[in-house]
Every structure is written in structure tokens, then in C-alpha cells.
Amino acid sequence: MRHLLSIADLSKIEALSILNTAETLSRVSDGPMKKLPTLRGRTIVNLFAEDSTRTRISFEAAAKRLSADVINFSAKGSSVSKGESLKDTAQTLQAMGADAVIIRHSASGAAQTLADNQWMSGSVINAGDGTHEHPSQALLDAFTIRKHLGHDGDDLTGIRVAIIGDILHSRVARSNVLLLTMLGAHVTLVAPPTLLPVGVESWPVTISYDFDQVIESVDAVMMLRIQLERMSEMFFPNAREYSRYFGLNKDRLAKMKANAIVLHPGPMNRGLEITADSADSARSVILEQVTNGVSVRMAILYLLLAGSQELEFSL
Amino acid sequence: MSLALPAPDMARAITRISHEILERNSGSESITLLGIPTRGAHLASRIATSMREIAGQEIQCGTLDITLHRDDLRLRPPRALMPTNIPPLGVEGRDVVLVDDVLFSGRTIRAALDALGEIGRPRTVQLAVLVDRGHRQLPIRADYVGKNLPTSPSQVIKVHMTELDGVDEVTLEEGEM
Amino acid sequence: MTEKYLIQGGVLANGTQSDVAIADGVITQVGGTLDASGYTVINARGSIVLPGLVDLHTHLREPGKEDAETVLSGSKAAAKGGFVAISAMANTTPVADTAGVVEQVFRLGQEAGLVDVFPIGAVTQGLLGENLSDIGAMADSAARVRIFSDDGNCVSDPLVMRRALEYVKKFDAVIAQHAQEPRLTRGAQMNEGLVSSQIGLKGWPAIAEEAIIARDILLADHVQARLHICHVTTAGGVEIIRWAKSRGMSVTAEVTPHHLLLTDELARSYNPIYKVNPPLRTEKDVMALREALADGTIDIVATDHAPHATETKECEWQEASFGMLGLETALSIVNLTMIQSGLTDWSTIATRMSATPAAIGRYVNHGKDISVGNPGHVTVINPTATYRVDRDLVASKSRNTPFHGTELPGVVGATFYNGALTYRAGA
Numbered sequence: 001m002r003h004l005l006s007i008a009d010l011s012k013i014e015a016l017s018i019l020n021t022a023e024t025l026s027r028v029s030d031g032p033m034k035k036l037p038t039l040r041g042r043t044i045v046n047l048f049a050e051d052s053t054r055t056r057i058s059f060e061a062a063a064k065r066l067s068a069d070v071i072n073f074s075a076k077g078s079s080v081s082k083g084e085s086l087k088d089t090a091q092t093l094q095a096m097g098a099d100a101v102i103i104r105h106s107a108s109g110a111a112q113t114l115a116d117n118q119w120m121s122g123s124v125i126n127a128g129d130g131t132h133e134h135p136s137q138a139l140l141d142a143f144t145i146r147k148h149l150g151h152d153g154d155d156l157t158g159i160r161v162a163i164i165g166d167i168l169h170s171r172v173a174r175s176n177v178l179l180l181t182m183l184g185a186h187v188t189l190v191a192p193p194t195l196l197p198v199g200v201e202s203w204p205v206t207i208s209y210d211f212d213q214v215i216e217s218v219d220a221v222m223m224l225r226i227q228l229e230r231m232s233e234m235f236f237p238n239a240r241e242y243s244r245y246f247g248l249n250k251d252r253l254a255k256m257k258a259n260a261i262v263l264h265p266g267p268m269n270r271g272l273e274i275t276a277d278s279a280d281s282a283r284s285v286i287l288e289q290v291t292n293g294v295s296v297r298m299a300i301l302y303l304l305l306a307g308s309q310e311l312e313f314s315l
Numbered sequence: 316m317s318l319a320l321p322a323p324d325m326a327r328a329i330t331r332i333s334h335e336i337l338e339r340n341s342g343s344e345s346i347t348l349l350g351i352p353t354r355g356a357h358l359a360s361r362i363a364t365s366m367r368e369i370a371g372q373e374i375q376c377g378t379l380d381i382t383l384h385r386d387d388l389r390l391r392p393p394r395a396l397m398p399t400n401i402p403p404l405g406v407e408g409r410d411v412v413l414v415d416d417v418l419f420s421g422r423t424i425r426a427a428l429d430a431l432g433e434i435g436r437p438r439t440v441q442l443a444v445l446v447d448r449g450h451r452q453l454p455i456r457a458d459y460v461g462k463n464l465p466t467s468p469s470q471v472i473k474v475h476m477t478e479l480d481g482v483d484e485v486t487l488e489e490g491e492m
Numbered sequence: 493m494t495e496k497y498l499i500q501g502g503v504l505a506n507g508t509q510s511d512v513a514i515a516d517g518v519i520t521q522v523g524g525t526l527d528a529s530g531y532t533v534i535n536a537r538g539s540i541v542l543p544g545l546v547d548l549h550t551h552l553r554e555p556g557k558e559d560a561e562t563v564l565s566g567s568k569a570a571a572k573g574g575f576v577a578i579s580a581m582a583n584t585t586p587v588a589d590t591a592g593v594v595e596q597v598f599r600l601g602q603e604a605g606l607v608d609v610f611p612i613g614a615v616t617q618g619l620l621g622e623n624l625s626d627i628g629a630m631a632d633s634a635a636r637v638r639i640f641s642d643d644g645n646c647v648s649d650p651l652v653m654r655r656a657l658e659y660v661k662k663f664d665a666v667i668a669q670h671a672q673e674p675r676l677t678r679g680a681q682m683n684e685g686l687v688s689s690q691i692g693l694k695g696w697p698a699i700a701e702e703a704i705i706a707r708d709i710l711l712a713d714h715v716q717a718r719l720h721i722c723h724v725t726t727a728g729g730v731e732i733i734r735w736a737k738s739r740g741m742s743v744t745a746e747v748t749p750h751h752l753l754l755t756d757e758l759a760r761s762y763n764p765i766y767k768v769n770p771p772l773r774t775e776k777d778v779m780a781l782r783e784a785l786a787d788g789t790i791d792i793v794a795t796d797h798a799p800h801a802t803e804t805k806e807c808e809w810q811e812a813s814f815g816m817l818g819l820e821t822a823l824s825i826v827n828l829t830m831i832q833s834g835l836t837d838w839s840t841i842a843t844r845m846s847a848t849p850a851a852i853g854r855y856v857n858h859g860k861d862i863s864v865g866n867p868g869h870v871t872v873i874n875p876t877a878t879y880r881v882d883r884d885l886v887a888s889k890s891r892n893t894p895f896h897g898t899e900l901p902g903v904v905g906a907t908f909y910n911g912a913l914t915y916r917a918g919a
Contacts, residue, residue, distance in 0.1 A: 008690075017395065020395070020396075021395070021396050024380075024396040024397070024398060024399075025396065027398070027399070028383070028399060034433075035433070036383040036384070036433075037383070037384055037429065038383040038384070038388065066383075085803065085806070085807055086807055086808055087806055087807065105808070107808035107809065107810045107811060108681075108691060108692040108693050108762070108809065108810065109691065109692075109693070109762030109808065109809045109810075110808045112761075112762045113762055113763075113807070113808055113809070116761070116762075116763070117806070129692075130692055130693075130810070131692035131693075131694075132691055132692030132693075133692070171692060174690070174692060197688070197689035197695070198684050198685060198688075198689060198695055198697070199684070199685050199686040199687070199688060199689030199690070199695075200689055202686045202689075203689070203690075302383075302393065302396075303393045304393075306383075306388045306389075306393050307388060307389065307391055307392045307393035307394070308389050308390055308391055308392060
């Protein structure tokens with residue numbers, strides 16, 4: 001494994017080894033050792049051609065705890081937004097000696113394009129590409145679900161997860177469907193029919209248009225951010241109607257199983273897909289997701305970068 | 316392949332090291348044993364058991380994974396991380412005894428000292444090893460040695476422990492040159 | 493005296509072995525074994541001797557994007573692929589919506605002298621789908637335009653389409669429609685289906701193509717005009733055309749070589765070399781297209797040769813241009829998908845790639861069979877020889893072939909245009 005582009009590229013063993021490594025690292029960084037010398041002298045570039053403060057600072061924190069040098073290359077004011085081609089950007093980063101590029105891009109497949117061409121030699125980590133995938137988010141979600149509902153070292157067999165919202169445009173949903181089902185969980189997608197992709201019927205999931213029917217039987221609900229632009233594109237009539245059918249609120253929260261949890265990849269639209277009391281309830285693990293994100297990203301960086309890049313990573 | 320340390324000798328070495336640690340530190344109260352995974356961790360817990368029997372007191376014993384502090388990470392494929400468990404009294408002001416199976420170049424111990432330094436400031440740091448095979452590359456020596464085993468650099472020392480390998484013994488194999 | 497050629501030992505499309513003599517621009521003798529003295533001999537043993545190929549759908553990029561292709565470089569690529577006539581699409585800069593532009597392209601084709609370059613005129617001014625272009629002026633110009641198309645854009649307004657279909661009847665011309673409902677395909681990147689759902693590229697539903705095909709067939713029938721459907725890609729589109737033909741409606745349709753072979757699975761690589769408009773569809777569609785071409789539901793093969801400069805393909809998929817090269821590999825792909833698969837024979841291929849396209853375009857000097865007195869337009873192909881496609885060795889100015897590195901069967905050995913040897917393998 002040289003790159004992390006898609007959950008589809010991971011074997012179950014590799015996915016579990018990332019989660020287990022993250023588990024160990026989370027204990028290390030919870031405990032006395034805040035900073036580790038592991039990636040000293042390695043240069044990691046955060047190439048964010050699309051805004052995402054959360055993911056960027058999470059990767060930055062992970063890299064810094066492992067003592068890597070971090071260069072932030074953000075969209076605003078950078079050459080990426082001035083029409084410089086991805087190729088030229090990659091060649092520039094190569095010339096600067098980047099050992100890894102963490103890329104966030106609005107085009108699906110941008111991370112893979114970066115990895116497949118010979119423009120640069122470093123590792124490529126996909127931090128979200130268009131409406132394709134967001135593998136580190138899925139890994140931190142699986143990590144969080146396992147911490148609450150599973151056992152250390154185990155997969156997620158038998159755990160039932162519902163993902164609610166804009167599946168059509170969600171890279172978080174795509175990565176999570178692949179990862180959670182690979183780990184043995186049962187996934188139900190809940191969305192208005194307009195926000196489910198044509199072809200979804202072949203995914204290894206259950207589809208529902210009815211949140212209320214699903215909520216009582218699942219162990220975890222993952223609420224997706226709904227973008228208000230979708231209204232003007234006629235995916236649903238208005239925000240009120242969306243909230244009524246697909247929002248998480250006090251009534252639905254009350255119907256959940258005793259120890260079921262609520263996840264959200266953030267940033268939240270409080271009052272739209274999730275009410276404030278739901279987001280702040282005891283079931284919510286949304287802030288833990290943020291904490292776990294750093295450990296999971298440390299694990300990714302460790303496994304991709306700490307060892308020899310010539311020797312294949314296999315566990 | 317030759318048997319460098321059969322099971323009875325290994326047991327005796329562990330007992331002797333336990334006595335020596337207690338003697339040197341005049342008792343067990345200030346001592347924290349930290350085994351370096353994998354086999355060092357098992358050795359540490361055996362030493363702790365032995366010290367407990369001798370002194371009749373609880374022994375602080377934990378593990379310290381040094382993978383993230385290694386200086387040879389880039390020479391090999393990524394390694395799986397092992398657990399670090401610092402016992403309740405921590406390391407601050409304690410007499411920490413690092414425990415490992417084989418002392419060779421000394422690089423593992425250097426990494427362990429770095430890792431320990433991140434955690435706190437022990438009063439003293441001591442080192443116990445089952446086998447010292449020589450060929451040090453750093454100015455490091457062990458305080459407690461089960462057996463000094465003269466080797467050539469190409470030879471391979473293998474420590475087997477019942478917990479992992481079903482048998483207690485140390486073997487010496489001719490490596491490929 | 494021009495050079496005289498004897499194509500020796502080949503097999504005609506109808507299966508008879510026959511030598512073919514060409515002199516003074518025409519076919520002078522056709523027979524079992526002819527006397528070679530005084531002729532330059534072209535060894536065609538093991539090869540098929542076809543009437544010169546005619547393409548109704550070619551993007552030459554001149555004027556406007558001469559870095560990607562010119563009339564001359566496109567003509568070379570055409571001759572190398574076995575073509576003797578190509579049809580230059582109107583989406584140049586400026587758009588071919590006036591007599592001036594089509595005459596310029598026509599003249600450049602004549603100067604290149606390797607194939608007949610027949611310009612296609614835009615249906616609407618600037619390809620904007622609003623006002624009709626100078627259709628009469630283009631039809632009456634030196635270029636004698638008989639095909640009008642906004643290709644690249646769909647003539648989506650039904651009233652504009654109706655008027656265009658009716659108006660071109662005066663010139664015995666045809667409207668070639670790029671069937672793509674624009675509202676259903678805004679921002680679309682690839683076929684909408686399982687693959688697009690997984691890789692997160694915006695889907696291009698088959699229905700967006702089929703809805704326009706159905707509408708235009710009904711419109712054309714209503715006004716009793718000729719309609720040609722460009723690059724059909726879906727099984728559903730095939731069904732609609734089959735229905736129309738069974739009712740005796742006047743519609744013709746084309747399929748591209750790449751849609752006879754490639755599927756949307758290739759998009760998983762995110763390599764924009766596979767990004768094309770209309771998009772690659774599924775295996776089921778590919779099989780339906782092959783069958784339709786064999787049974788005549790689809791009348792012709794057209795290349796949709798679409799050269800693009802390197803930088804427009806060396807980027808993220810969604811930033812990349814649509815289109816792929818086609819002229820040089822067309823006959824090999826047809827050989828692979830239609831002949832070697834056992835679906836059809838060379839006689840049918842001669843019809844689909846020469847006679848029928850010439851008839852649709854009213855190219856009166858083309859599409860005639862290999863008989864004494866017919867123009868010296870001949871293509872020689874060895875169907876069993878193979879070659880490896882190399883994008884660095886193409887005659888086109890661009891390199892965007894999706895077949896780079898692929899071993900293809902069917903080597904064009906020689907192309908004759910008006911009796912002149914315009915391409916010879918290994919020469």
C-alpha cells in the first residue's frame with residue numbers, strides 16, 4: 001500500500017490493521033506521549049483545492065504529532081484556484097521534495113489521477129475527491145462505531161448502521177458503505193429517492209425512504225450534511241419538508257435502541273438534518289469522531305510513510 | 316543450531332536477575348519494570364512474578380513499545396504497533412528497569428530511553444536482558460544479564476518463551492553470510 | 493500519365509478473389525488474374541479489397557484549433573485508416589455556419605488532396621440552437637453541403653428542429669442530430685448506472701439520448717424529412733430506431749467504432765482518455781449496437797474522430813475534454829467487433845462504411861462497388877494481420893486514442909483515392 005485513494009483498494013486485513021494501529025496510537029496520545037519522532041524529516045503537503053478546515057487540521061495535527069513537516073497548500077489564493085493544472089501543481093510539489101500529498105479536490109478521481117501519473121513520486125492520500133470517496137472519514141467512523149459497539153481488534157459483524165441524507169453527492173457515504181460492509185456491518189441508506197444514485201440498487205445495502213421505520217432497529221445513525229443548494233436543484237421542495245422526513249430530532253432520538261449512537265461527519269447544519277438537542281445528546285459521538293480522526297490519520301500516515309517506501313506494506 | 320540456554324537455565328537466570336534487582340535497589344517499592352514487546356514484555360512479567368515471591372510485595376510492571384522511536388523504520392516495511400502500558404505509579408521519580416530479551420547493537424535500548432523520556436523523568440533507568448550477545452554500536456550496557464553469549468554478527472539468537480512459542484529456550488543458529 | 497496500379501491477389505467484399513487494376517483515376521479492370529506489366533503491383537494476398545471508406549462524422553479542428561488537428565493532418569489520418577471521404581463537423585472556431593467557412597474547409601481538403609473533405613454545415617448560428625444558419629448559402633456553395641448538424645450540441649428546441657428538418661428538404665439535405673437532452677445531462681460526465689454510482693461521476697442517462705431520438709423520429713415523419721441520428725449508444729435507442737424503420741419512417745443512424753467495443757467500466761480508471769460524448773455505455777448496449785449494425789437497424793459506422801491537445805486530457809476527468817481519435821483504428825475495431833465475432837461479412841461492412849454513408853451524404857462519386865468504370869476509391873485491408881496501436885505514431889496531430897498499447901486485428905495495406913495511392917502500409 002503506497003497510497004490511500006479509496007476504501008475499495010483496501011483488504012479487510014489492511015482496514016483492520018489501520019483501525020488497530022489507530023487504537024494503539026490513541027492510547028499513546030491519550031497518555032503521556034503527545035509527540036512522537038516517527039516521521040521526523042518527512043515532508044507532508046496538505047493540498048486542499050477545496051475548502052475543508054476540519055479535515056485539513058485533523059491531518060495536520062496527526063502529521064505534527066508524528067513530527068513530520070507539514071506544508072499547507074490551500075485553495076484560497078493558491079495556484080490551484082488560478083487554473084494551474086493538477087499536473088503542474090504535482091510537479092512543483094515533487095520538486096519541493098514532498099514525501100506525501102494529502103489531497104482534497106472537487107473533482108472525483110483527482111487523487112487517483114495524481115497517483116496514477118508519474119508527476120510525483122510520493123504517497124497520495126485522498127482527503128475527499130468530489131462525490132467519490134473520503135476514506136479517512138470512513139475509517140474514523142468505523143473506529144468510533146467499533147469503540148462504542150464492538151470490540152478491540154474485531155470487525156463490525158452484526159452491527160446495523162443507517163446512513164441518512166444526500167447519498168447521491170456524498171463521498172462519506174460511498175466510503176462508509178464500502179468499509180462498513182467489508183467489516184461485516186449491515187448498512188441501510190435512508191434518503192429521498194432524488195438523492196440516491198441510479199445504480200444504488202446494486203450496492204450491498206438496504207434502501208429505505210422511511211427514516212422512522214429504520215431508526216428503531218439500528219445501532220448507529222450517521223447523519224449526512226445536506227447542502228442548501230440542493231433545494232434550488234429541486235432534489236427536495238424545502239428545508240422544512242426535508243427535516244420532517246429525514247432530520248434527526250428528539251422524537252426520533254427517543255425511538256433509538258438503548259445504546260445506539262449518533263454520528264455526523266460535520267460540519268453540521270443544526271436545525272436542518274439534525275436538531276441541536278440531538279447533536280448535543282448523550283447518544284452523540286460527534287466530538288469523539290473528531291478526536292478519533294486524529295488517531296486514525298496518524299495510523300494512516302504511520303503505515304504509509306514510516307516504513308521503507310520501496311518495500312511493500314503488508315500485515 | 317545449538318541450544319544456548321535450556322529451560323532450567325533460563326528459569327535460573329530469571330530468578331537470579333530478580334534477586335539482583337531487589338538487592339541493587341534495596342527493596343521493591345521504588346521499582347517499575349517495563350518490558351519491551353514482544354518477548355521483553357513476557358520476561359518482565361516473569362521477573363515481576365519472581366520478585367513478588369521473593370519480596371512478598373506487589374511489583375509495578377508494564378510494557379513500553381518503542382516502534383515509534385526506532386531509528387531504522389525506513390529500512391523495513393511498516394511494523395505493527397505493540398501496546399504500551401505504564402503501571403499506575405508511572406515513571407516519574409521511579410527506578411525504572413527496562414527488560415528485553417537480547418541486547419545486541421543497543422539501538423532498541425536507545426529508542427526505549429527516548430520513549431521513556433517522553434513519558435517522564437525516572438530517578439534511575441536500569442537494564443535487564445536475558446542474553447547479551449555483544450557487538451554494541453552505542454555506549455549502552457546492561458545492569459542485569461542472564462547469560463553473556465559470545466556470537467559472530469552473522470549468527471542468529473532466538474529466544475523462545477512458553478507464552479508464545481510453547482517452550483522455554485534460547486537457540487543459536489548460523490546465519491547466512 | 494498517372495501511375496497505374498494493380499492490386500493483386502485480394503478478395504473482394506463479395507468473396508470472389510480478383511485482381512483490380514486502377515488507371516487514370518478509375519477502376520479499369522477487375523478479374524481473376526490480370527497481366528501486371530506496366531503496373532505498380534500492390535500485393536493483396538490475404539487481404540480484402542473494399543470500396544474506399546466514407547466517414548460522415550469527423551472533427552478536423554480547422555479553423556480554430558490547428559494545434560489539435562488540421563484538414564491536412566486529419567486527411568492523412570483518414571487515408572491511413574482506409575478512408576477516401578470524410579465529413580468535417582461544423583463545431584470549429586469560427587463555427588461552420590456560413591458559406592465562407594465551409595468553402596475554406598472544402599478548399600483546404602482539396603489542397604491536401606488525400607481524401608474528399610465534405611464540410612458539414614451548422615444547423616443553427618453558432619451552434620446555439622436558436623436561429624437557423626445560412627443553410628441555403630452553404631448548400632449552394634462550392635462545398636455543396638448536404639449534411640447539417642450542430643454536433644457537440646443537440647438541437648434541443650423542438651420547433652427549431654422541426655423547421656430545420658423541413659427547410660433542408662429544399663436541398664435534399666439531411667439533419668444529423670446529436671441526441672442529448674441538455675437538461676437531463678447538465679454537467680454529466682459518464683453513463684449513468686452502477687459504475688457512475690460507485691465512482692461518483694455525474695451520470696448521463698440513456699434516456700437523455702433516447703428521448704431526443706424518439707422525438708425527432710416523430711418530427712421527421714410528421715414533416716416527411718430525412719433524419720440522421722449521430723452516434724447511437726444505447727440499446728433503447730436501437731429499439732426506437734428499429735420500430736421507426738419497421739413503420740417505414742425515413743431515419744438513418746450511425747454507430748462509432750468505440751461504442752462497438754468499449755464500456756463504462758473503463759471510467760473506473762478516471763483516465764480521461766475514455767471520456768467521450770456520448771459516453772461509453774454498458775456491455776448490454778455494446779451488444780445491442782453490434783446486432784443493430786449487423787441487421788441494418790443502424791445504417792453506418794461513423795468515427796466521430798475527435799482530436800484533442802494533450803493538456804486537455806492530462807488532467808482531472810471532469811476538467812478533461814470529451815472525445816477520442818477514431819479514423820486510424822476504425823476499420824480494425826469494426827473487423828474485431830463485427831467480422832471476427834462472426835456477426836457479419838465484408839459485403840455488409842462495405843455497405844455500412846462506404847455505400848450507405850455516401851448515399852446519406854449524397855456524395856455521388858463515392859460508395860460505388862469495385863467495378864470497371866467506377867472511381868478509383870479502394871481500400872485494402874489484411875483482416876488477420878495485427879498491429880499494436882502507438883499514440884506516438886499516429887498520423888493525427890493529437891494522441892488521444894483509447895487504444896494505445898492495444899493489439900488490434902486488421903491492417904490497412906493501401907488506400908486509393910481517385911486512383912492515387914494515398915496510403916501504403918510500411919511506406
